[in-house]
Amino acid sequence: MTYCVGLLLSEGLVMLADTRTNAGVDNISTFRKLHFFEVPGERTICIASAGNLGVTQAVMNLLTEGFESEATGTIESLYTVPSMFRAAQLTGEAVRKVWHLDGEAMRQQSIGFEVTLLLGGQIAGRQLRLFLCYSAGNFIEATEDTPFLQIGEHKYGKPILDRAVQFGTAMADGVKLALISMDSTLRSNLTVGLPIDLMVFRRNAERAEINRRIGEDDPYFRMIRERWSAALRDAHRAIPRPDWMPESTS
Amino acid sequence: MTYCVGLLLSEGLVMLADTRTNAGVDNISTFRKLHFFEVPGERTICIASAGNLGVTQAVMNLLTEGFESEATGTIESLYTVPSMFRAAQLTGEAVRKVWHLDGEAMRQQSIGFEVTLLLGGQIAGRQLRLFLCYSAGNFIEATEDTPFLQIGEHKYGKPILDRAVQFGTAMADGVKLALISMDSTLRSNLTVGLPIDLMVFRRNAERAEINRRIGEDDPYFRMIRERWSAALRDAHRAIPRPDWMPESTS
Numbered sequence: 001m002t003y004c005v006g007l008l009l010s011e012g013l014v015m016l017a018d019t020r021t022n023a024g025v026d027n028i029s030t031f032r033k034l035h036f037f038e039v040p041g042e043r044t045i046c047i048a049s050a051g052n053l054g055v056t057q058a059v060m061n062l063l064t065e066g067f068e069s070e071a072t073g074t075i076e077s078l079y080t081v082p083s084m085f086r087a088a089q090l091t092g093e094a095v096r097k098v099w100h101l102d103g104e105a106m107r108q109q110s111i112g113f114e115v116t117l118l119l120g121g122q123i124a125g126r127q128l129r130l131f132l133c134y135s136a137g138n139f140i141e142a143t144e145d146t147p148f149l150q151i152g153e154h155k156y157g158k159p160i161l162d163r164a165v166q167f168g169t170a171m172a173d174g175v176k177l178a179l180i181s182m183d184s185t186l187r188s189n190l191t192v193g194l195p196i197d198l199m200v201f202r203r204n205a206e207r208a209e210i211n212r213r214i215g216e217d218d219p220y221f222r223m224i225r226e227r228w229s230a231a232l233r234d235a236h237r238a239i240p241r242p243d244w245m246p247e248s249t250s
Numbered sequence: 251m252t253y254c255v256g257l258l259l260s261e262g263l264v265m266l267a268d269t270r271t272n273a274g275v276d277n278i279s280t281f282r283k284l285h286f287f288e289v290p291g292e293r294t295i296c297i298a299s300a301g302n303l304g305v306t307q308a309v310m311n312l313l314t315e316g317f318e319s320e321a322t323g324t325i326e327s328l329y330t331v332p333s334m335f336r337a338a339q340l341t342g343e344a345v346r347k348v349w350h351l352d353g354e355a356m357r358q359q360s361i362g363f364e365v366t367l368l369l370g371g372q373i374a375g376r377q378l379r380l381f382l383c384y385s386a387g388n389f390i391e392a393t394e395d396t397p398f399l400q401i402g403e404h405k406y407g408k409p410i411l412d413r414a415v416q417f418g419t420a421m422a423d424g425v426k427l428a429l430i431s432m433d434s435t436l437r438s439n440l441t442v443g444l445p446i447d448l449m450v451f452r453r454n455a456e457r458a459e460i461n462r463r464i465g466e467d468d469p470y471f472r473m474i475r476e477r478w479s480a481a482l483r484d485a486h487r488a489i490p491r492p493d494w495m496p497e498s499t500s
Contacts, residue, residue, distance in 0.1 A: 175492055180486060238481065
């Protein structure tokens with residue numbers, strides 16, 4: 001499986017993805033799931049992908065190399081789309097194109113056509129936006145009310161985001177919270193694994209501010225993991241035991 | 251949906267279950283999911299149930315009123331079984347009996363036969379045990395290595411248990427951690443709802459020590475929710491921002 005999260009904050013965009021893929025528990029690999037389309041000063045677009053690797057790679061290839069859009073009749077790619085909304089539409093079209101090519105054959109092999117994508121970024125002069133595209137090629141968008149979107153194994157890491165992430169959250173705190181959310185997922189689900197890829201884009205910037213791979217040895221992520229563990233331990237220890245329970249013997 | 255958790259600790263057994271059921275999002279009700287079979291000094295057995303309400307109620311009725319076991323040819327109930335292992339077998343038999351009665355008709359209505367049960371307790375002179383019974387009527391058992399089992403919406407509340415619960419955890423701390431785990435689930439998933447039911451049984455005791463319903467106004471649970479929220483907020487605020495990120499503008 002996979003865990004990816006995108007935060008649309010007043011200051012900018014944070015996207016984080018793990019790299020573990022598995023075709024059965026005895027076939028585990030590392031594949032980049034955070035994909036990056038940048039022309040400095042002109043566009044910064046980032047996609048995080050979850051689902052069947054054959055499908056997500058096919059979609060990424062179409063979006064990179066371009067394909068004839070049924071909607072516009074022209075060859076388009078994420079390097080040519082004029083807006084993030086059009087980028088989301090094109091991403092949905094790419095998903096549907098792969099479904100038309102491979103969906104029925106996959107179904108005959110009892111393989112589900114599974115793909116979800118987080119698509120975030122900004123094109124010069126346009127809005128910074130963050131979308132979540134589904135297997136059907138339709139999509140939803142993050143808003144100020146709900147400024148984060150997740151794909152893959154999203155439940156373990158959701159409580160901390162539900163509690164702490166708001167549209168006004170500072171970007172550095174957003175990065176920290178996304179990493180904490182990833183840590184909770186890594187600890188509870190073996191199909192999500194290090195290293196993780198992080199992209200940070202400040203609203204209206206010329207280019208991504210951070211595009212960084214974080215592995216087991218990353219000092220900052222290690223520190224987060226250790227301090228978060230210690231803080232949780234201290235937190236539950238500091239909460240008094242129920243006063244309606246007899247004192248424990250241990 | 252549902253969230254139930256059982257902790258098998260050196261001191262005893264903790265079981266916690268929410269009460270929300272939903273037949274579609276526009277049909278939400280409160281049903282007790284923590285069921286209690288006790289003959290003081292002789293047996294204390296507790297079942298937490300998740301899945302289709304018609305199925306779980308049918309199973310509970312069979313286990314309460316008794317039915318002719320195919321395995322033994324005698325009428326048995328949770329009030330007659332001689333051991334917790336036999337209780338788990340009988341629970342599995344009850345699940346399969348309901349499946350034989352209703353499974354095919356449910357399938358024809360495209361309704362999945364979903365049921366999972368946590369079964370914990372002790373019969374005088376025998377071991378305290380905790381089982382998880384599946385839809386197929388088979389079951390697994392908690393051990394010292396893995397002293398907690400969950401059913402229903404288990405992912406939101408798993409990280410804190412993964413980090414903090416061990417077989418040697420004191421029972422009062424187990425109650426606290428189960429309530430924190432429930433709180434994380436309640437906050438992130440609307441299909442899990444208050445009130446919640448708590449059962450605490452001390453190993454080799456005459457009867458359950460606590461059998462308590464906890465609602466919105468419960469002072470201890472309110473305190474846990476508030477202090478846990480505050481502690482998490484303080485914890486992530488206390489972690490330094492990444493040193494490889496420029497200072498935030500906000």
